[in-house]
Amino acid sequence: MNIQENISLLPYNTFGIDKIARYFVQVTSEKDIQNALDFAETKFLQVIILGGGSNILLTQDLQALVLKIEIKGIKLIFEDEENVFVEVGAGENWHEFVLHCIHKNWAGVENLSLIPGTVGASPMQNIGAYGVEIKDVFHQLKALNRKTKETEVFNWEDCAFGYRESVFKNKLKDHYIITQVVFKLSKKPVFHTEYGAIQETLEQMGVASPSIKLISDAVIQIRQSKLPDPKEIGNAGSFFKNPTISKNHYMKIKDSYPNAPGYPTEEGIKVPAAWLIEQAGWKGKTFGKIGVHGKQPLVLVNYGGGDGKAIKELSREIQKSVHQKFGILLHPEVNFL
Ligand SMILES: Cc1cc2nc3c(=O)[nH]c(=O)nc-3n(C[C@H](O)[C@H](O)[C@H](O)COP(=O)(O)OP(=O)(O)OC[C@H]3O[C@@H](n4cnc5c(N)ncnc54)[C@H](O)[C@@H]3O)c2cc1C
Known part of the structure; x- marks a missing residue:
């Protein structure tokens, strides 16, 4: 384990923001994490966990110890006629894990x-896309309690x-470091092609009977x-979550915007945040080195050399105008x- 000092986080976040970590360490085992937590304790440092850096916005240099999770391994731990249970190291790349499952013909994550x-960050926000979420294939995880430094299931x-x-x-924010995730995948796939443009794309691809590989493609x-x-x-x-509003609220919006999209859920009506941001006039707007993407207004972008604080301020302006x-x-x- 090699604890480095004053490391640029530019290669470690997909927003491409250049901020410095006072201390930075790549951890490949639970023992490494325990040692790193000991080091942080002796120096009274805050500890920040980093996976692939694809869901963070750096707004400042971090006077902290940044722990980059590099725990690897994909292990089949149990199987029966219907399912496989696969334990995956938190530092495995999510998409490479999906491709591995497709190669093995294990179904469940192809829509993702x-x-x-x-993989370790995937349960954090219950990643989801095209009608499937982690919760649909999740079995169990192991995480290190930051205080006791013991592993819990x-x-x-x-x-x-x-x-x-x-x-x-939420309740356990910053309490645990996820080290392994166990997924329950299926040997007998149920295809989810009804969501988004999957069916249409499969037709364009000339696919009559889908497979998990073709759905992934x-x-x-x-x-x-x-x-x-x-x-x-x-x-x-996506910078923002899609909000859910009451049916009454949605009907009021419909009065002024008859084409307002909305999808009924158990809690109310889910409205695409992208539509709200576009209606508020932000789509494709550029402000120096940052902006709102021209095709997908839910995505804020850094064209190169942009500042995280400026992106945060832009997000606040968007929030304000959508609210108004x-x-x-x-x-x-x-x-x-
Ligand atoms: C182009 C693009 C498309 C995307 N599309 C989707 C999508 O369709 N659906 C979706 O849900 N998300 C999507 N995302 C968001 C992102 O990919 C996911 O949230 C992903 O799970 C983040 O993983 P990460 O390893 O990069 O996490 P990071 O950005 O490194 O971390 C995210 C948070 O999790 C914490 N964390 C990370 N690893 C651990 C760990 N092992 N233990 C404890 N805490 C940890 C971090 O401290 C941080 O708070 C997209 C992002 C991009 C850039």
């Missing part, structure tokens, strides 16, 4: 293809998964056509550091 980041019920939420973002094609690649333009995917226009407060999905 091409989401950046690590969390089952599905313990994680309190919600839309882009889990107990680790379709999802990758759709995502590449819609979302900016962080390697080309800095971003962290529709009476809806958008909540960020991205974590500010």
Whole structure:
């Protein structure tokens, strides 16, 4: 374990923000994490956990110890006729894990293809796309308690998964470091092609009977056509969550905007944040080195050399104007550091 000093975090965040970590260490085992926590204790340092840096916005230099999770390994721990249970190191790349599952013909995560980041961060915000969320394939995780430095096991019920939420973002925020996740995948796939443009894309691809590989290919094609690649333009995917409002509130919006999109959920009507931001006039707006993406207004972008604080301020302006226009407060999905 090599604790480095004054390291630029530019290569470690998809927004491409250049901020410094006072101390930085890559950890490959639980023992490494325990040693790193000991080091932080002796220096009275805050500890910040980093996976792939695809859901964070750096707004300042970090006077802290940044722990980059590099715990690897994919292990089949149990199987029966229907399912496989696979334990995955928190530092594994999410999309590479998805490709591994497709190669093995383990179904369940194909709709989550091409989401950046690590396996360890996936339960944090219950990542989701195209009608599937982590909670649908999650079995269990292991996490190190930051105080006791002991490993604890969390089952599905313990994680309190919600839309882009889990107990680790709320009640237990900053209490645990996730080290392994166990997924329950299926040997007998149920295809989810009804969501977004998957069916249409499969038809364009000339696919009559889908497979998990073909669904993954379709999802990758759709995502590449819609979302900016962080390697080309800095971003962290959707900046805000899609808000859910009451039916009455939605009907009032409909009075002025008959085409306002809305999707019924158990809690009310979910309205696409992208639509609200576009109606408030932000789509494609550029402010120096930063802006709102021209194709997908839910994505804030750094064209190069942009400042995290300026992006945070832009997000506040967007929140304000959407609130003024529709009476809806958008909540960020991205974590500010
Ligand atoms: C182009 C693009 C598209 C995206 N599309 C989607 C999408 O479709 N659906 C979706 O849900 N998300 C999407 N995202 C967001 C992002 O990919 C996910 O949130 C992902 O899970 C973040 O993983 P990460 O390893 O990069 O986490 P990081 O950004 O490194 O960390 C995110 C948070 O989790 C904490 N954390 C990370 N690892 C651990 C750990 N092992 N233990 C404890 N805490 C930890 C960090 O401290 C931080 O608070 C997208 C992002 C981009 C850039």
